[in-house]
Amino acid sequence: xxxxxxxxxxKHLYDSYFKSFPLTKAKARAILTGKTGDKxxxxxxxxxxxxxxxxxxxxxxxxxxxxxxQQNKDMEIRLFQSCQFRxxxxxxxxxxxxxxxxxxxxxxxxxxxxxLKYGVHEVIFSMLAxxxxxxxxxxxxxxxxxxxxxxxxxRKPFCELMEPKFDFSVKFNALELDDSDLAVFISVIxxxxxxxxxxxxxxxxxxxxxxxxxxxxxxxxxxPDSPQLFAKLLQxxxxxxxxxxxxxxxxxxxxxxxxxxDIHPLLQEIIxxxx
Amino acid sequence: xxxxxxxxxxxxxxxxxxxx
Numbered sequence: 433x434x435x436x437x438x439x440x441x442x443k444h445l446y447d448s449y450f451k452s453f454p455l456t457k458a459k460a461r462a463i464l465t466g467k468t469g470d471k472x473x474x475x476x477x478x479x480x481x482x483x484x485x486x487x488x489x490x491x492x493x494x495x496x497x498x499x500x501x502q503q504n505k506d507m508e509i510r511l512f513q514s515c516q517f518r519x520x521x522x523x524x525x526x527x528x529x530x531x532x533x534x535x536x537x538x539x540x541x542x543x544x545x546x547x548l549k550y551g552v553h554e555v556i557f558s559m560l561a562x563x564x565x566x567x568x569x570x571x572x573x574x575x576x577x578x579x580x581x582x583x584x585x586x587r588k589p590f591c592e593l594m595e596p597k598f599d600f601s602v603k604f605n606a607l608e609l610d611d612s613d614l615a616v617f618i619s620v621i622x623x624x625x626x627x628x629x630x631x632x633x634x635x636x637x638x639x640x641x642x643x644x645x646x647x648x649x650x651x652x653x654x655x656p657d658s659p660q661l662f663a664k665l666l667q668x669x670x671x672x673x674x675x676x677x678x679x680x681x682x683x684x685x686x687x688x689x690x691x692x693x694d695i696h697p698l699l700q701e702i703i704x705x706x707x
Numbered sequence: 708x709x710x711x712x713x714x715x716x717x718x719x720x721x722x723x724x725x726x727x
Contacts, residue, residue: 527718542708545715629708698714 438646439653441534442616445646448532449615452525455573456611457562463574464565473570473577479507482582489575508590509693512686514571515593516696522559523552523698530622535639540632547636549702550627553679554672555618561601562614569594589689593682596675604668607661613654616647617665621672677707 450456462468476485505513527548530536536544563570568579583594609617623640625633651661680703687695695703709716 523715524718527715531719541716541719544719545708545712548715548719549712698718701712701714704711 435649438642438649441642441646442612442650445533445615445619446612448529449611449618452529452532453559454525455563455570457559457609457614458611460563460570460574463570464563464577473575475568476571476576476578477582478585482507482511485576489572505692508586509690511586512590512593512693516699518571519556520696520698522556523548523702526552526555526618526622529618533619533622533639533643535635536622539635539639543630543632543636546627546629547622547624549706551622551624552702553676554621554669557597557600557672557675557679558604558618558621558668559614560597561604564598564601565605566598566602569598589682589685593679596678600671600675603671607658607664607668608655609665610654613647613650616643616650619643620647621669680706 459468463470463473466472474481474485474488476482530544530548530551536547539547560569563574566580568577568582570576571578580594580598584591586593620640620643623636623643625637625640630636647665648662651658651665655661683695683699683703686693
């Protein structure tokens with residue numbers, strides 16, 4: 433009966449994952465391998481194709497009071513603003529998913545804020561791997577594909593932003609998790625009882641313990657030939673914390689050095705006093 | 708904490724937040 437409960441929990445998380453996140457790993461891999469039957473994504477590999485892509489793809493841009501001023505900003509900054517806008521959407525999606533985790537909304541409200549503040553970027557980079565391969569990343573809900581080389585060719589420090597995420601993604605994708613595994617994995621990340629400043633740790637640890645059991649069973653059932661997968665996946669959580677620390681340091685540097693660039697208020701409150 | 712994380716707090720309390 434205990435195992436049955438854990439399977440029900442995993443199924444529930446899988447269902448809410450589908451409701452919360454529009455681009456699943458299954459869909460992204462189908463696009464990346466040309467198995468959708470739809471037209472292939474528009475490839476952005478240099479500044480010219482980026483400009484062309486801006487007309488071809490419906491890039492979502494943050495609402496800015498002065499569009500003219502935005503147009504005058506250099507390509508790196510405009511590209512970064514699009515990334516930020518996508519990150520804000522992702523935070524909204526992850527928050528909705530977190531609220532569907534059984535027991536999450538009953539936690540102390542301050543602790544819910546803390547868990548999201550520390551967890552969202554780790555979840556974002558876990559899920560970013562789903563839309564990446566060693567050569568590039570899907571953008572704009574899979575309408576475009578931006579090459580890794582192009583991102584590496586941007587001026588400093590923008591060129592340093594994505595490379596660690598590609599390195600992580602290649603290793604993470606080698607574990608061959610699917611969406612049902614990721615749904616439980618990101619729940620484990622969110623329910624981390626060691627985040628700084630938590631008021632009431634015990635109920636979070638209890639929820640995470642149960643979630644870890646659900647993850648272990650999920651991986652045993654879904655990957656019977658990979659007995660070490662659970663242990664390997666837990667090690668990835670350490671890598672994720674390192675990536676987030678470096679990412680936040682880079683954002684803080686950009687905030688100081690790129691005076692033309694605005695950091696979205698939601699991202700500002702997340703990264704402020706984070707690490 | 709609530710004061711320093713007004714938008715996160717709003718997202719937790721309300722799913723729409725269409726002005727973001």
